[in-house]
Amino acid sequence: MQLTEKERRMEKGKFGEAKEKCIKIVIGLADAYGAEELVPISAAHIDANSYGRVSGDAKLDFARKIVDMGGEVSVPTTLNPGGRDIERWQEFKLPEDFAQNCERIEKAFLELGAIPTWTCAPYSYGTIPCKGEQVAYAESNAIGFANSVLGARTPRYGDFFEICAAVTGRAPKFDLHLEENRKADLWLDVQDPGPFSFADDLFYALLGYVAGAKSGGDVPVITGVPQGASRQNLKALSAAAASSGGVGLFHVAGVTPEAPSLDAVWPDGVQKQRIEVTGDDLMEARDQLAFQGEKEVDLVLTGCPHFSLPEFEELDRLLAGREVAEAVEFWVQTNRGVYSWVEEMGILERLKRAGVRVSTDSCIFNWPLDNWDFAVALTDSAKFAHYAPNDLELDVSVAELSDCVEAAVSGRYEAGGRYE
Amino acid sequence: MSKKDFSGKFFVAGNAKGNVVKSERPISFWGGLDPDSGRIIDRRSDVNGRSIAGKIFAFPEGIGSSTTSAVLLQAVKNETSPVGIVNVTTEPILVSGALVLRELYGVTVPVVSIDRPHFDRLEDGDELELAGDTGKVKVL
Numbered sequence: 001m002q003l004t005e006k007e008r009r010m011e012k013g014k015f016g017e018a019k020e021k022c023i024k025i026v027i028g029l030a031d032a033y034g035a036e037e038l039v040p041i042s043a044a045h046i047d048a049n050s051y052g053r054v055s056g057d058a059k060l061d062f063a064r065k066i067v068d069m070g071g072e073v074s075v076p077t078t079l080n081p082g083g084r085d086i087e088r089w090q091e092f093k094l095p096e097d098f099a100q101n102c103e104r105i106e107k108a109f110l111e112l113g114a115i116p117t118w119t120c121a122p123y124s125y126g127t128i129p130c131k132g133e134q135v136a137y138a139e140s141n142a143i144g145f146a147n148s149v150l151g152a153r154t155p156r157y158g159d160f161f162e163i164c165a166a167v168t169g170r171a172p173k174f175d176l177h178l179e180e181n182r183k184a185d186l187w188l189d190v191q192d193p194g195p196f197s198f199a200d201d202l203f204y205a206l207l208g209y210v211a212g213a214k215s216g217g218d219v220p221v222i223t224g225v226p227q228g229a230s231r232q233n234l235k236a237l238s239a240a241a242a243s244s245g246g247v248g249l250f251h252v253a254g255v256t257p258e259a260p261s262l263d264a265v266w267p268d269g270v271q272k273q274r275i276e277v278t279g280d281d282l283m284e285a286r287d288q289l290a291f292q293g294e295k296e297v298d299l300v301l302t303g304c305p306h307f308s309l310p311e312f313e314e315l316d317r318l319l320a321g322r323e324v325a326e327a328v329e330f331w332v333q334t335n336r337g338v339y340s341w342v343e344e345m346g347i348l349e350r351l352k353r354a355g356v357r358v359s360t361d362s363c364i365f366n367w368p369l370d371n372w373d374f375a376v377a378l379t380d381s382a383k384f385a386h387y388a389p390n391d392l393e394l395d396v397s398v399a400e401l402s403d404c405v406e407a408a409v410s411g412r413y414e415a416g417g418r419y420e
Numbered sequence: 421m422s423k424k425d426f427s428g429k430f431f432v433a434g435n436a437k438g439n440v441v442k443s444e445r446p447i448s449f450w451g452g453l454d455p456d457s458g459r460i461i462d463r464r465s466d467v468n469g470r471s472i473a474g475k476i477f478a479f480p481e482g483i484g485s486s487t488t489s490a491v492l493l494q495a496v497k498n499e500t501s502p503v504g505i506v507n508v509t510t511e512p513i514l515v516s517g518a519l520v521l522r523e524l525y526g527v528t529v530p531v532v533s534i535d536r537p538h539f540d541r542l543e544d545g546d547e548l549e550l551a552g553d554t555g556k557v558k559v560l
Contacts, residue, residue: 021523021524024523025516025519025520025523028432028519028522029512029519032431032515033431033512033515047486048490054450054491054494055450055455055487055490055491055493055494057494057497058490058493058494059490061497062493062520062524065524138486139486140485140486143486155512156486156511156512156513157486157512157513158486158488158489158490158512158513158516159486159487159488159489159493160489160490160493160516160517160520161489161512161513161516161519161520162486164516164520175512212483216483216509217481217482217483217511242485243485244483245446246446246481246482246483246511387485389463390461390462390463
């Protein structure tokens, strides 16, 4: 492999132990995939700071190791949600010892020199990469969004590797860093979304869920989606496709930046095979993410990935001054940037009055929920509905945000409802 | 005596021996593997409820969350990790997790991909040897 003089010196430990260990891991991955050289990156997004119930100790341990070796990031590096809402963890009844561990890992990552964004939606504010920019991202939904919607370039990096890339400023020149690997592997065509509408957020979440299942780790190009799909729509698509599959890049012809058309992303000399995505496929995805019949709802969870400003405006409009039912908790997860805007805009005050709890910095998947008694949850997120049955042992349904709001007000949700 | 052996692409070299737990479905370790018990906890998985601790875990490809490598490290720390991993398509997420184990924790979990026909012939419970030095996978 071709290494620059600087990279070779890094490998020999001339820039300290942290850079030495980290570049060895970067070179190890480059070797494993036959990359001929490394590529400089201009930004990174870290997932490994999410102190959680499941692998928190491993993450804390790794971060401390790098910091104690004198490691610090060498490119602007954003951080994923941590384990707790730093301001309001007591309101969400997180145990004190858990909060203390969260504080330790937060400290380690600040010592590493990362930016305290604490969000899984680093594309909503902060350091937003441009088309063609080489970055190293972890957090599956952010990877999909950065590649597909922004046109930045990152493979699906995992925990710890993104730290190694951030510390060294290097990544293997392979996979989605390279133009030739960004062409489509399969073509999904949506002509008729059945009971769903191209205007519904849920349609995009379900389309993502179907696309992920059909694509595995391949790159799909989707046709049939009308121009005008919003960032919220594409966020839902990205998060879902990275849950049911390992999709790091998708193209939506006429919508995403690298795909002005199907032909623009279809590899030369390869026969096109159209795979139709039908209303039945979308309905099947929805059924996989829904419970049966009518249930009393304990928790309505939204903001997975973190709620954006337009989503807050929509929620405010849908609630229309009504209150959340006594027996229901309505939680919205977001980041501090968006939080500060909705606070100034007066939206936050209205939501609070309605009984909605808004959290920042964090993610329910990291939280011990022992102090809550939740059995049934409703969400507008396919990602949440995919992971929560296993991870949080909740009975979950995915639904339109408007249905989530109605259920929060009435306390009940009938899963079949509008589609029958 | 080896029944059969064939070449594999070792993404992380190393030697390991163990019985195969074989899944036909893609999996994400985050939400799919409980590092406290070493058991698969994904209801969509065909090996849900099985322990992969001390086993060679064979599954076609990784999907989902990028937290997979942290779950692998946590499993190693809890001594519930598989001793080796066999895929058809190996994701960088998994490889980088195993590289971190090697460079910073001195633990080797070899990760190897084999072609589809060999994967299809692999049976649950087979005793398997992964030999990173020769690049061979042996069914014992």
